[in-house]
Amino acid sequence: MKFWAVLLFCIAVPSEIPGYLFGSMHYPFRKFLAAMAIAEAGYAFGIVVAGESLAIDRPLPFLIAVGILAVVAVLAGLVLRAVRKHKSGGLQRR
Known part of the structure; x- marks a missing residue:
């Protein structure tokens, strides 16, 4: 799985889910750590501004x-959905 897709997934879902998912997939730890650090840094900055x-x-x-x-x-989730739809050839699952 490409790094940018992992990063988008980490941004789009709560932080516990990527840990379980990518751990069970044996995704390289350093890449996962980098994606989580980028995703969580954005949220941490926003929470600090909101709290202040x-x-x-x-x-x-x-x-x-x-x-x-x-x-x-929401945008990260929509991009992931669009990429998944594009990879499947535009066909909808039923």
Whole structure:
């Protein structure tokens, strides 16, 4: 599996799922660790911004940070779905 696909998967789903999945697939640990580090760094930054804005009682940065995190996760899921559909030749599963 290519690194960018692993990275998109790590961004799109909760962090426990990729650990179980790629561990059972015997995916190379260093590549998995790099993908998780990139994915989790983005979420960590967003959570820090959101938490700080709540601590100083400014809800707008909180809402923006949460919105950006949600959009990134949804876009990663949509890209994965599009890639999977493209690889299957555009045929829908029934």
